[in-house]
Amino acid sequence: MKILALNCGSSSAKYQLYDWDTKKVLCKGVVEKVVVDQGINAFIKQDSPSYVKNHPCPSHKEALQLIFDTLIDPQAGVIKNIKEINAIGHRVVHGGMKFARSVMITQEILDKIKENIPLAPLHNPANIEGIMAAKELLPKLPHIAVFDTAFHQTMPPHAFIYAVPYEWFEKYGLRRYGFHGTSHLYVSKRAAVLLGKPYKECNVITLHIGNGVSIAAVKNGVSIDTSMGFTPLEGAVMGTRSGDVDPAIVPFICKMENKSPEQVENILNKAGGLKGITTKYTDRRDIEKAALLGDDKAKLSIEIEAYRLKKYIGSYTAALGRVDAVVFTAGVGENSSIIREKACEDLEFIGIHLDKEVNRGTRGKEAMISTPDSRVKVFVIPTNEELVFIEDVVAILENRYDVHTNFTYSFQSSDYKP
Numbered sequence: 527m528k529i530l531a532l533n534c535g536s537s538s539a540k541y542q543l544y545d546w547d548t549k550k551v552l553c554k555g556v557v558e559k560v561v562v563d564q565g566i567n568a569f570i571k572q573d574s575p576s577y578v579k580n581h582p583c584p585s586h587k588e589a590l591q592l593i594f595d596t597l598i599d600p601q602a603g604v605i606k607n608i609k610e611i612n613a614i615g616h617r618v619v620h621g622g623m624k625f626a627r628s629v630m631i632t633q634e635i636l637d638k639i640k641e642n643i644p645l646a647p648l649h650n651p652a653n654i655e656g657i658m659a660a661k662e663l664l665p666k667l668p669h670i671a672v673f674d675t676a677f678h679q680t681m682p683p684h685a686f687i688y689a690v691p692y693e694w695f696e697k698y699g700l701r702r703y704g705f706h707g708t709s710h711l712y713v714s715k716r717a718a719v720l721l722g723k724p725y726k727e728c729n730v731i732t733l734h735i736g737n738g739v740s741i742a743a744v745k746n747g748v749s750i751d752t753s754m755g756f757t758p759l760e761g762a763v764m765g766t767r768s769g770d771v772d773p774a775i776v777p778f779i780c781k782m783e784n785k786s787p788e789q790v791e792n793i794l795n796k797a798g799g800l801k802g803i804t805t806k807y808t809d810r811r812d813i814e815k816a817a818l819l820g821d822d823k824a825k826l827s828i829e830i831e832a833y834r835l836k837k838y839i840g841s842y843t844a845a846l847g848r849v850d851a852v853v854f855t856a857g858v859g860e861n862s863s864i865i866r867e868k869a870c871e872d873l874e875f876i877g878i879h880l881d882k883e884v885n886r887g888t889r890g891k892e893a894m895i896s897t898p899d900s901r902v903k904v905f906v907i908p909t910n911e912e913l914v915f916i917e918d919v920v921a922i923l924e925n926r927y928d929v930h931t932n933f934t935y936s937f938q939s940s941d942y943k944p
């Protein structure tokens with residue numbers, strides 16, 4: 527069985543073709559610059575077999591056609607006929623309260639996904655455009671939606687209700703949703719394997735630290751809290767997003783700088799976070815280099831980012847009561863030993879003992895970075911969101927509805943033993 531994972535963003539379409547029978551990724555790549563005004567410069571870039579081709583893509587339909595053509599291309603392709611694909615898993619950012627798990631996309635489901643557009647105006651329209659284009663090009667295939675928010679639908683009301691007029695929740699669905707669900711699910715499941723315990727008995731704090739940053743508290747295999755909220759702007763400090771701020775800042779800056787609330791929101795999303803503090807950097811490699819060269823703002827941004835992460839580890843320890851493992855993942859979590867070390871500093875009193883040497887030597891690979899006697903194990907686990915897509919698609923095709931609790935071979939396939 528071959529499954530295509532598709533992630534259509536506002537100007538790109540990422541893809542990965544997976545062979546379920548051999549548990550192997552056949553190829554992955556991205557089409558960039560898929561939009562009306564830049565579409566003329568669009569190109570596809572595929573890794574192994576590596577391939578680059580320029581091709582105009584003024585909409586997602588052309589981008590998907592380009593992907594399908596590449597998959598069967600005599601040189602770059604990995605299949606002979608597009609009919610070899612058995613199903614497509616589509617990333618959908620916002621499932622709102624309507625979706626607590628992945629679903630087969632029918633017209634009714636598509637309409638419900640469209641109803642969530644006000645919750646994610648920047649993301650859901652592109653996801654929907656990708657689904658519609660793929661359904662038009664391959665109408666006979668099963669198309670399955672996998673939501674970023676679904677994993678966090680298990681949060682209890684005391685974690686997801688804001689302390690604002692309750693009618694805002696009732697009228698507008700204004701509540702905390704959480705994102706990066708497929709990543710938190712994947713790494714928490716892998717942590718259970720590394721701990722050698724059943725997933726449903728594991729309490730894990732997962733830190734997804736990439737350009738976007740979110741932390742989740744996973745209790746007995748379900749998310750009970752997460753740092754992102756109504757939108758991905760809430761929570762930890764991110765590359766360009768501010769994370770938590772006093773909401774009174776918005777009208778204050780509107781008044782002082784004669785800006786609209788939308789303009790200030792845009793600044794908090796695109797010119798806040800590490801970029802805001804350092805005035806120029808979002809890439810943590812640049813920040814770490816600048817800090818080493820004595821840039822005070824870069825140094826400060828590292829301290830702020832790590833301090834906020836540490837506060838989440840502390841508060842989620844309180845929320846969970848018992849913690850079996852802390853997991854670092856995504857670009858920064860997998861690669862930056864400095865952020866990991868600082869985020870775990872002085873947490874011995876809650877059972878976290880980092881092995882600093884092992885931590886410093888760990889980059890982009892699965893490893894335990896706590897000392898052997900640390901009560902709370904600390905792991906680096908490279909995320910694999912596409913695998914969650916694939917597993918959910920297979921679970922739905924096989925009519926198994928426990929998609930967020932199934933526990934299959936691929937999650938256990940690493941050679942690594944703690």
Ligand code: AMP
Pocket residue numbers: 735736737738765808809810811812856857858861862
């Ligand atoms: P992601 O959103 O998961 O792709 O992560 C992107 C972030 O990971 C960027 O800020 C990168 O700078 C950061 N990153 C990637 N590699 C490294 C590295 N070796 N050291 C520090 N940060 C890294």
